[in-house]
Amino acid sequence: MAEPLRVAVAGLGTVGCAVLDLLERNRELLARRVGRPILVTAVSARDRAKARPVSIEPYRWVEDPRSLAEDPENDVVCELVGGADGVALELVRRALRAGKAVVTANKAMLAVHGAELAALAEARGTVLAFEAAVAGGIPIVKALREGLAANRIGRIYGILNGTSNYILTQMRESGRDFATVLAEAQRLGYAEADPSFDVDGIDAAHKLALLAALAFGGRPRFDAVFVEGIRHVAPIDIAYAAELGYRIKLLGVARLTEHGLEQRVHPCMVPVEAPIAQVEGVFNGVVAECEDAGPMVFEGRGAGAGPTASAVVADLLDIARGTRLPVFGVPVAALVDHRPAPMSTHRGSYYIRLMVVDRPGVLAEIAAVLRDHEISIEALIQRGRNPGQAVPIVLTSHETTEAAMTAALARIGALASVLEPPRMIRIERL
């Protein structure tokens, strides 16, 4: 059997510990699969004494994770520290410069610094692998870079944040509101004390930037992703969605349009019978619309120690087997600088909910504004009479532009008979 692959693990949170556990538990199986042992030579974390689900006694302890970058005792550095900058970024930069392979689960770092790090890896002829950074255990990075690499991709979209999907699923099933379900998710450990990373769409946007880079051969550009979270999704909108044949999901969507690369994360109404609508709870799902292969659906656990460790170790196995591929599927020099398509140019259909005074002529006013912006109505629900009082009006539009819809909603919101700011949720045609 060939020389062992020597791995240093930086960061011993739940994922780091799960990686150690997996490598130890499946040691023989993995060695048989790749023809050589995978050996952990050193570990590092903030607090050596912290209670952990695995013993770190068998491994050499290193006080400063950054020193693993130049440590001659390892071939690969597993960066599981986290954070877009700081220690993680310094460690990865130094390790790549030292010619070491790097495996990371750090979506934030790659979504921002991915192109720079890919160039570093390429210059040193080494590997920067990040299967665990997108959709946890789902091997979607490999699928895009290799398995579907024969195809042009028209659109890629997915449910990329399990916490948000859990909250939306619970809201739909129980009829409770966002704040109540979030509080419960926090008690159950499905949401962080500060949930904004998840529920405001930032985590999903990091992942979308990476998916888009792989699917469209561009540099990852987190700053070019339009992001809107799920805090404003109300039980009444979930109920109307069901009535209209939709479910509300926090989707990340990327596609090339005549205006450039559109990247957006926001709540979407998707047809209830679409595969992505069936991805519920903490699961993630990704759909790649391939020119030749057709739509490809991937579903699985998008977070958690086990699935993330599965992806980290898959990258280690690739490295052990000698697989060497460009970080984002093509050499850095061939990555395209896609022009970001402004969100105002987005074309799509829209769901609008208005609280209006129930009196004759209100609908005519609203319809006139929409007509002025060349927006045509596809469906309208106006139910329950309550003369002189507030009643909801719900409508869906045919395809229009974000610019037209934004302008129309500003005018509609200013109408005297419209009592609350209009609520808008984009509809995704699948």
Added chain:
Amino acid sequence: MAEPLRVAVAGLGTVGCAVLDLLERNRELLARRVGRPILVTAVSARDRAKARPVSIEPYRWVEDPRSLAEDPENDVVCELVGGADGVALELVRRALRAGKAVVTANKAMLAVHGAELAALAEARGTVLAFEAAVAGGIPIVKALREGLAANRIGRIYGILNGTSNYILTQMRESGRDFATVLAEAQRLGYAEADPSFDVDGIDAAHKLALLAALAFGGRPRFDAVFVEGIRHVAPIDIAYAAELGYRIKLLGVARLTEHGLEQRVHPCMVPVEAPIAQVEGVFNGVVAECEDAGPMVFEGRGAGAGPTASAVVADLLDIARGTRLPVFGVPVAALVDHRPAPMSTHRGSYYIRLMVVDRPGVLAEIAAVLRDHEISIEALIQRGRNPGQAVPIVLTSHETTEAAMTAALARIGALASVLEPPRMIRIERL
């Protein structure tokens, strides 16, 4: 840019032509992705003059595909001739012996001769790739061999034949019977004139043998797969399935049990809310139950020119990039000869439909037989009274063994009050 990868294509049916079309249409994109051009140097098929959707004028014509094996003008042979033996097998053997890489979509050949061919490839240090042989465009071979390679797999199952799934979906949606829907599928080109390969489960069994080899590190053993097709599935069973919360799917299922490797293809009742139940029409779906990553669901087009060509070309791209992996995920010497678990040892739940004379005491007779075989009833539907006439009794069992159920059904079928052979459909717990 590096030297081109020189490819010879043997077999110019719909898939062969789609491969030529894809390589030509995406020539620059593919070259950018792998850093070198993919060049078709020669083609071969039975009939040069046949009308085809692509021109074969640009390629050197070779009369006998087998001569491509030793042709110094190519590095890779694409075997798209088909058939478990004959020309395809001879071509692949000779090409591998000559040290050439081989890409094939030939599930029948690999399910039977896979271990021998893998040994040949390994002995010559070359590649035998077969992404297109299982589930068409879905990159499931790569997912099992690489993306999920950190995991032990508990069970793998899937809808592996689009024709059968189309027929079952149509039957469910329209209430029509098998023969009627099959005839329509034949008219529409979704089923062959001789449909037995698809509807009798043979094609799915070929694919299952390959999935099981990858998932459990064994030699593919088509002869060890239990196979039962969908001809006996009746509209009334589909209706009862719906009532009980199930859909009927032709599944291939493989798992390691205490009795060995269980491999089976047969109609299954699966919970309607399970992801695999939502895979409808000509789509394929595969679920790998991974120890660490959890259940992973893959869904996409499992047949057709475009999806199959996508998978063939993905294998070519891997070869162009220099990826060299063991054919079934581990070196041939490390492949396990799993003992086939006899179907009689299968444990599961069962759906039974009986046509009985409607008179007192019939149910007591049936219940007594089941009790004798230690089979307990989970649910029972006995509806519509018609004294002295034939009425259906439907029941589902708790978990039992295939041996017990087979014995019980033989006795039940022999009861005077049971008017037709019992119908049995296995229930898969997901």
